[in-house]
Amino acid sequence: MGINRCIALLGGSFDPVHNGHVALGNFFSTLLAPDELRLLPAGNPWQKSALRATPAQRIDMLRIAFAHLSVPLIIDEQEIRRQTPTYTIDTLQTLRAELGPDVSIAFLIGADQLQQLHTWKEWQSLFDHAHICAASRPGFDMAQLAPEVARAFSRRLASAEQIRTTPHGLAYLASTLAYDISATQIRSALQHGEPVHALVPAGVLDYLQQHHLYTS
Numbered sequence: 001m002g003i004n005r006c007i008a009l010l011g012g013s014f015d016p017v018h019n020g021h022v023a024l025g026n027f028f029s030t031l032l033a034p035d036e037l038r039l040l041p042a043g044n045p046w047q048k049s050a051l052r053a054t055p056a057q058r059i060d061m062l063r064i065a066f067a068h069l070s071v072p073l074i075i076d077e078q079e080i081r082r083q084t085p086t087y088t089i090d091t092l093q094t095l096r097a098e099l100g101p102d103v104s105i106a107f108l109i110g111a112d113q114l115q116q117l118h119t120w121k122e123w124q125s126l127f128d129h130a131h132i133c134a135a136s137r138p139g140f141d142m143a144q145l146a147p148e149v150a151r152a153f154s155r156r157l158a159s160a161e162q163i164r165t166t167p168h169g170l171a172y173l174a175s176t177l178a179y180d181i182s183a184t185q186i187r188s189a190l191q192h193g194e195p196v197h198a199l200v201p202a203g204v205l206d207y208l209q210q211h212h213l214y215t216s
């Protein structure tokens with residue numbers, strides 16, 4: 001059976017969502033023209049310290065930030081419902097079972113996570129369920145990867161068309177994204193009363209102000 005659907009996945013802590021996340025989602029939505037972009041707010045991101053905003057607030061902000069996307073959007077709450085540490089391998093297994101073997105699944109990450117990929121649980125098995133599409137991020141050199149990740153990527157590198165038309169197992173590197181924005185920087189700016197209007201979508205700025213998020 002041929003591949004007739006492509007789902008792009010963007011997972012993250014989103015504490016809060018910012019323009020870098022929206023740019024990452026937009027970039028790959030344009031490149032892959034997926035049938036759906038699924039956002040996966042992490043429940044218990046085991047490599048991060050405690051999150052500040054509640055799951056409900058992070059979901060509200062995601063909905064606001066991605067409201068104007070050109071592809072259908074789903075906010076998938078499975079990682080929030082799970083009590084265990086958030087492992088992407090668990091999520092991909094669940095999604096593959098839900099979507100069946102003939103759907104292309106592309107997991108999107110930024111260069112910082114690409115540099116850390118070898119530390120993720122069973123990272124090599126991620127390719128059994130999905131493609132991994134990584135984009136550049138200022139401050140993180142895509143040429144400086146763990147050797148095993150560099151090897152896996154060079155062996156699996158593919159075109160956008162191949163990603164769209166193959167269920168899993170391929171890799172993509174996009175080197176033109178250059179959004180020097182992080183959630184850490186936004187939390188810190190808000191705590192110090194500094195402006196963040198250039199870093200988050202306008203609707204998210206309103207939400208942050210209404211809910212007094214990250215001010216203490």
Ligand SMILES: Nc1ncnc2c1ncn2[C@@H]1O[C@H](COP(=O)(O)OP(=O)(O)OP(=O)(O)O)[C@@H](O)[C@H]1O
Binds near residue numbers: 014021024111179183
């Ligand atoms: N500015 C950016 N450019 C490209 N990708 C990004 C950018 N910011 C985040 N990402 C990617 O989005 C995903 C979710 O990121 P996350 O929610 O941890 O944001 P963050 O800004 O890195 O957060 P924090 O500063 O709290 O560590 C990750 O794959 C990350 O690499």
Ligand SMILES: O=C(O)c1ccc[n+]([C@@H]2O[C@H](COP(=O)([O-])O)[C@@H](O)[C@H]2O)c1
Binds near residue numbers: 014048
């Ligand atoms: O599976 C893992 O071990 C793993 C380790 C670190 C990060 N991730 C996933 O990578 C995505 C981005 O994570 P973060 O920490 O940058 O928000 C998010 O979906 C996380 O669940 C996954």
